[in-house]
Amino acid sequence: MVDTEERLTRSQVVARTFGVLFAASVFGLWIYAFLIYDPGLMVDELADRTFPIAAEEICAETSDRLDALPPAFRSPTAADRADVVEAANGELRTMVGRLRGIVPPDQGQITTGIGEWLDDWGRYIDDRQQYADELRLDSESRFTESVKANRQISRAIDSFAQVNRMKSCTTPGDVG
Template identity: 40%
Template sequence: MAPSDHAPDASDGSEVDESAEAEPLSFGRRTARVLAAAVMLCIAVLWAYTLWGPTKKTPPGLLADPSWAVQAQATCTRAAAILDELPAAYTAPDAPARARTLAQANEALRSMLVDLSASAPAADSSNDGRMIGEWLTDWRTYLGDRDRYVTALEADPDARFFVTEKVKGQQITKPIDFFATYNDMPNCVTPGDLG
């Protein structure tokens, strides 16, 4: 057999024209490849938009003007200092001692709320005023829960502390703490003196 009689292969250095030998893709395979490429492109675009796109938005609960939050943090810090001087209510040896400690803590919190309310913008003046007003209302509700617990402890040494629900089984402390934390007022969260 002469060297020119056999088909060329890649091992002898000559090129093989694969396009002439390849069969064209069927309609189904071509469609599948196009769809796969489109899906991959969409995923890449979605991630690019998520990571670098124009997603800067004001999250709910964030005050537009942080000046009140700075003042509120100072007010809450003074109240927190008073609470820190008191023993934690859950460490009290008996119910009457726990009730006395809680009553003192509640007075400090009541004074804090009076000061916060005095410095707060009017609820109808802006969205900030509305959010602050709602937050202060939630705080008053929580303080009422604490006052009811003091009264219950005086009557029943085994009384339990119950917190008002705000929405769908969620304790009112959650939105209070969320708003305080999100607006950089860490001392304005509900105290942990009840355990």
């Protein structure tokens, strides 16, 4: 005779079977994620690291020069703040010009993507210049940025720089 306490009910068998299958599926998913899955490149990520490496060098030099300037937001007057922003803008324009000189030619979407990023930098610098000009007329002026894809243009610039591991090529936070 079978002891009724040791027998599993049908629902217990189904529950245990489901539990074992679920655990095996989760385990299999992690094995796939870590050992098999290849995500490829992220959006905007450049497979050839030549441009990002050279760009990071240029941007780091510019970042060092910007760090040598007094923080614009600590300037005693609006005119002084405008002077600092304009000095930084000059450094940023030089940086963008140097970056344009190292864009890989004739590489289709790569050349186009980098060119678009540099155009975004140009718009961002123009926004900064407009801010400096407005500061000379109104000490209460606020820095505003152009919009790209419903967000501040600095988000697009910074995203491209971060995805390509060009930390120094993100927008400076100097206008505060």
